[in-house]
Every structure is written in structure tokens, then in C-alpha cells.
Amino acid sequence: MEKVRVNLKKTEDRSYEILIGEDILKKIPLDLKNKKTVHSYVIISDSNVASLYGQKLLKGLTNSGLNSHLISFPAGEVHKDRDTKARIEDEMSKLKIGRDSCVIALGGGVVGDVAGFVAATYNRGIPYIQVPTTLVACVDSSIGGKAAVDTPYGKNLIGAFYQPWRVYIDVNTLRTLHEKEIREGLAEVIKYGVIKDKNLFEYLEKNIDHIFSFNTDALIHIIKRGCEIKGQVVELDEKESNLRKILNFGHTIGHAIENISDYKISHGEAISMGMVTEGKIALELGFWKLDGYERLVSLFNKTGLPTKPPHSLDLSRMINAMKLDKKARQRRIEMVLPRKIGAMVEVDGSYGIKIEEGLIRSILESS
Ligand SMILES: NC(=O)c1ccc[n+]([C@@H]2O[C@H](COP(=O)([O-])OP(=O)(O)OC[C@H]3O[C@@H](n4cnc5c(N)ncnc54)[C@H](O)[C@@H]3O)[C@@H](O)[C@H]2O)c1
Ligand SMILES: [Zn+2]
Structure with a gap:
């Protein structure tokens, strides 16, 4: 040959x-x-x-x-x-x-x-x-x-x-832009604060009103930090083998919510609900403290983003959608979870954490 x-x-x-x-x-x-x-x-x-x-x-x-x-x-x-x-x-x-x-x-x-x-x-x-x-x-x-x-x-x-x-x-x-579109973007910026930057999170806690009034400095500040954080993560892991997964915080549940609502619930709203629910799972697993979770809920409330999936959404369909998600491995549901505001949990060198279906179901049932 x-x-x-x-x-x-x-x-x-x-x-x-x-x-x-x-x-x-x-x-x-x-x-x-x-x-x-x-x-x-x-x-x-x-x-x-x-x-x-x-x-x-x-x-x-x-x-x-x-x-x-x-x-x-x-x-x-x-x-x-x-x-x-x-x-x-x-x-x-x-x-x-x-x-x-x-x-x-x-x-x-x-x-x-x-x-x-x-x-x-x-x-x-x-x-x-x-x-x-x-x-x-x-x-x-x-x-x-x-x-x-x-x-x-x-x-x-x-x-x-x-x-x-x-x-x-x-x-x-x-x-x-309409206020709604600003909220859509803020959902992602809040996510960046949780996954990588406690100062950005604090800045948002203090400056949400300035952002909604289109204050130039406030907009430039959050956009620059957002670009830096996403840029740094992508630089280190362009094809999402591990670190890039942290950008999916709130998205495992969020995508399922968007999907089964036939996209009537917007992406920003769905991932806000997703981040709070995944935050609750992290709390239940003892990964982070109540204080972090409460600050997250309160920042979403200030921003006017929803924190709970509507009861009309069918739980089994939601869980099924998570299993079919591109991120699921062999139909096992994977999430990235916060350790504190500004840092995510790593288990055995991996940010993607397999979560038992029963736990997700019970957290969603109690939401
Ligand atoms: N490639 C990626 O990594 C990535 C990441 C996140 C989202 N997305 C994709 O982005 C899309 C959502 O983006 P979006 O929220 O910007 O939606 P969009 O592009 O549909 O914009 C929302 C609306 O705002 C209007 N608009 C845009 N700029 C405006 C302006 N300055 N003033 C007034 N109106 C304006 C648009 O015409 C549209 O009606 C989805 O398809 C999603 O999958 C991709
Ligand atoms: Zn997103």
C-alpha cells in the first residue's frame, strides 16, 4: 500500500x-x-x-x-x-x-x-x-x-x-431598542457576572437603572466586560470541550423552557428562569450558599426578568427536552452550576455536571 x-x-x-x-x-x-x-x-x-x-x-x-x-x-x-x-x-x-x-x-x-x-x-x-x-x-x-x-x-x-x-x-x-430587548441582553450579562465576575455582578446590582436610561458609560462598561469575559472563555476553549460550557449556565433548563413553550417565552426570560432553577439545584447540592442564590433572584427582579417557569409548562416534556438537548451526553442531563457569584463548580476537572432527573423534577415541582 x-x-x-x-x-x-x-x-x-x-x-x-x-x-x-x-x-x-x-x-x-x-x-x-x-x-x-x-x-x-x-x-x-x-x-x-x-x-x-x-x-x-x-x-x-x-x-x-x-x-x-x-x-x-x-x-x-x-x-x-x-x-x-x-x-x-x-x-x-x-x-x-x-x-x-x-x-x-x-x-x-x-x-x-x-x-x-x-x-x-x-x-x-x-x-x-x-x-x-x-x-x-x-x-x-x-x-x-x-x-x-x-x-x-x-x-x-x-x-x-x-x-x-x-x-x-x-x-x-x-x-x-425597546426595553424588552435590553432585558434580553441583560440576562446574558447577569450570567457573565455569576460565572466569572463578581465585580460585574455588583455593578449591575447598583446600576440597573442607569442601563435602562441608556447611560453611555454604564452601557460601555457592561458591554466591554461582557465582550472580555466571552472573549477570554472562547480563546481558551473555542470548540466547547470544557471551559466554554460555563457559558451555558441557565441554558440547560432555559432551552427546554423555550422549546416546549414553542418559543413564546423569549430566550432571555427562559434563561433567567433557568439560572434561578439551576441555582436552586446548586443550593440543594450544597455547591453555593443561600446568599448567592438570593442576590441572583433579587437582581432578576430588579431587571424585570422572570424567575419561575409558568406552571402551565409540562414537567415531563421539559425534562425530555433537556435529554434531547445538544449538550446532553447519552441522554444524561448536564449542567454548569455556580460555586459563588463569580465562579463555577468544577468536578474532576470538568465544568459539566451530570444531574439526576429526579432532582431536577423535584426542584421544578417546588418552584
Ligand atoms: N452566535 C451566537 O453565539 C449567538 C449567541 C446568542 C444568540 N444568538 C442568536 O441571536 C438571535 C437573537 O438575537 P437578538 O436578540 O439580537 O434578536 P434579533 O436579531 O431578532 O433582534 C431583535 C429585534 O430588534 C430589532 N433591532 C435590532 N437592532 C435594533 C436597533 N438598534 N434598534 C431597533 N431595533 C433593532 C431587530 O430588527 C429585531 O426585530 C437568535 O437567533 C440566537 O440564536 C447567537
Ligand atoms: Zn443565551
């Missing part, structure tokens, strides 16, 4: 910068002009964000002499699908967008996920820039390189790991 070896072990620097501030949107054209030789830019956005900020960004790029286009699709999670991706790709092909082009994802997490996935596969991959415009996108979906679309069989089932080339966060764009 003859043997030919294809040697692919190479180290590639995929590091990128996240720029956060006021009026960043206006500064993007000049920054890009000085940074990279790109033949054309394709802004991908949804119908809401395209009219709020897309046209302005397009004008700014064009006025700076950068060859640019804007492609938008209808807003909403229902459009985060393969059809939307294909339509965008066809439009890009019609525009003769080549390999020397760059995608700009301008919008919330839906836009970031679709545009990132388009960039990952168009011409076998072209660079992309994230310009997140929701708090969720600023602190979560724009960092970490997960891009995907939903299918009738589940959320985020088809996708890729694909890191952006840059991230620009203009906190002024958040001012047009």
Missing part, C-alpha cells in the same frame, strides 16, 4: 479586535479605508435595522470611495433560515461579489448568525465584520464565531464556526 500524507497542521492567527464606543458607525468607513484592501463591502441587515442604520452606513462607505452594497431580509427569527441564506447568496452572486469582498453584518443576533454563515460559505469563505445593534448581539452573538441558521428540526442546526475580522459596537444604536 502506498501512503501520501496531506499535511495540514498549521497555526493561523484569527485574533480580532472589538471596538466599543459612541458614534462608531460614522467612523467605520475611515477605519476600513485605512485597514484592508477589499474590493467591495456587502452590508447584510434586516428590514428594521437597514432603514434605521443600514442606509446611513452604506452612504458613509460609498462617500469614502468604498464600493458597497446593502442587502436586507425581513426581520425576525423565522427568517433565520436556509431560504434567507440562499437568497442573500444569490443576490451577492448577481452583484458579482468575489473572493476579495467582505460582509458587514449590521443588526441583532439573527443578522449576525445569518450573515456570518453566508460569509463562512460564500466562495468557500470571505471575511466578515460584525456591527451588532442589540445588547444580545453586543455581548453574546457577535463574539465567539458561532454562525448558524434554524431548520424545521431545531434552532441553529446548520452552521459553522467562523470568526469575524473585526467587531464595531456603537452604543448609540442601542437607543432605538
Whole structure:
């Protein structure tokens, strides 16, 4: 037998910068002009964000002499699908967008996920820039390189790991968001406090009102910490072999709640309920003290996020959904649990802890 070896072990620097501030949107054209030789830019956005900020960004790029286009699709999670991706790709092909082009994802997490996935596969991959415009996108979906679309069989089932080339966060764009969208993002920021940063948690306890009144310093502070925490975790464990699992705090139960409510309960609300319920499990197992749990509940109350799953949700369906979750191993339910505000429990070097179904059931029954 003859043997030919294809040697692919190479180290590639995929590091990128996240720029956060006021009026960043206006500064993007000049920054890009000085940074990279790109033949054309394709802004991908949804119908809401395209009219709020897309046209302005397009004008700014064009006025700076950068060859640019804007492609938008209808807003909403229902459009985060393969059809939307294909339509965008066809439009890009019609525009003769080549390999020397760059995608700009301008919008919330839906836009970031679709545009990132388009960039990952168009011409076998072209660079992309994230310009997140929701708090969720600023602190979560724009960092970490997960891009995907939903299918009738589940959320985020088809996708890729694909890191952006840059991230620009203009906190002024958040001012047009509804309070509900701010709460959605805060659920993830509170999670970062619990899993990694007690100072961030304390900051939130003291400054929730400033965030809801769009105080620039407060927004920049929490977004910067959020990006740093998610960035550090992803740097150490990009493909989620262990440490990255801590980002799933509240998500084992949260995803099950979202799923069996047919997504009527939003992600932020579901993970808040999930974090409190998983926090109760950690309390029951003696991992953390009542004080930490009570502070968590009280911060969610202050933020206006729910802490208990509605009684109308069927417990057996909820547990079944947890067993079918991507994170479950051999249908054993796994969770990450807090040790105190700012640190998670590690058992035998692993953050993922197998939890008995009976315990989850009894905690949920008593909620
Ligand atoms: N890739 C990841 O790691 C990751 C992480 C978390 C979430 N996600 C994904 O992100 C999505 C949720 O993101 P989202 O909460 O940003 O939802 P979204 O993108 O649907 O945005 C919510 C709504 O706000 C509108 N909007 C966006 N920016 C606005 C602005 N500045 N002013 C006014 N309206 C604005 C949008 O048009 C939309 O109607 C989900 O699909 C989820 O799966 C991905
Ligand atoms: Zn989440």
C-alpha cells in the first residue's frame, strides 16, 4: 500500500479586535479605508435595522470611495433560515461579489448568525465584520464565531464556526431598542457576572437603572466586560470541550423552557428562569450558599426578568427536552452550576455536571 500524507497542521492567527464606543458607525468607513484592501463591502441587515442604520452606513462607505452594497431580509427569527441564506447568496452572486469582498453584518443576533454563515460559505469563505445593534448581539452573538441558521428540526442546526475580522459596537444604536430587548441582553450579562465576575455582578446590582436610561458609560462598561469575559472563555476553549460550557449556565433548563413553550417565552426570560432553577439545584447540592442564590433572584427582579417557569409548562416534556438537548451526553442531563457569584463548580476537572432527573423534577415541582 502506498501512503501520501496531506499535511495540514498549521497555526493561523484569527485574533480580532472589538471596538466599543459612541458614534462608531460614522467612523467605520475611515477605519476600513485605512485597514484592508477589499474590493467591495456587502452590508447584510434586516428590514428594521437597514432603514434605521443600514442606509446611513452604506452612504458613509460609498462617500469614502468604498464600493458597497446593502442587502436586507425581513426581520425576525423565522427568517433565520436556509431560504434567507440562499437568497442573500444569490443576490451577492448577481452583484458579482468575489473572493476579495467582505460582509458587514449590521443588526441583532439573527443578522449576525445569518450573515456570518453566508460569509463562512460564500466562495468557500470571505471575511466578515460584525456591527451588532442589540445588547444580545453586543455581548453574546457577535463574539465567539458561532454562525448558524434554524431548520424545521431545531434552532441553529446548520452552521459553522467562523470568526469575524473585526467587531464595531456603537452604543448609540442601542437607543432605538425597546426595553424588552435590553432585558434580553441583560440576562446574558447577569450570567457573565455569576460565572466569572463578581465585580460585574455588583455593578449591575447598583446600576440597573442607569442601563435602562441608556447611560453611555454604564452601557460601555457592561458591554466591554461582557465582550472580555466571552472573549477570554472562547480563546481558551473555542470548540466547547470544557471551559466554554460555563457559558451555558441557565441554558440547560432555559432551552427546554423555550422549546416546549414553542418559543413564546423569549430566550432571555427562559434563561433567567433557568439560572434561578439551576441555582436552586446548586443550593440543594450544597455547591453555593443561600446568599448567592438570593442576590441572583433579587437582581432578576430588579431587571424585570422572570424567575419561575409558568406552571402551565409540562414537567415531563421539559425534562425530555433537556435529554434531547445538544449538550446532553447519552441522554444524561448536564449542567454548569455556580460555586459563588463569580465562579463555577468544577468536578474532576470538568465544568459539566451530570444531574439526576429526579432532582431536577423535584426542584421544578417546588418552584
Ligand atoms: N452566535 C451566537 O453565539 C449567538 C449567541 C446568542 C444568540 N444568538 C442568536 O441571536 C438571535 C437573537 O438575537 P437578538 O436578540 O439580537 O434578536 P434579533 O436579531 O431578532 O433582534 C431583535 C429585534 O430588534 C430589532 N433591532 C435590532 N437592532 C435594533 C436597533 N438598534 N434598534 C431597533 N431595533 C433593532 C431587530 O430588527 C429585531 O426585530 C437568535 O437567533 C440566537 O440564536 C447567537
Ligand atoms: Zn443565551
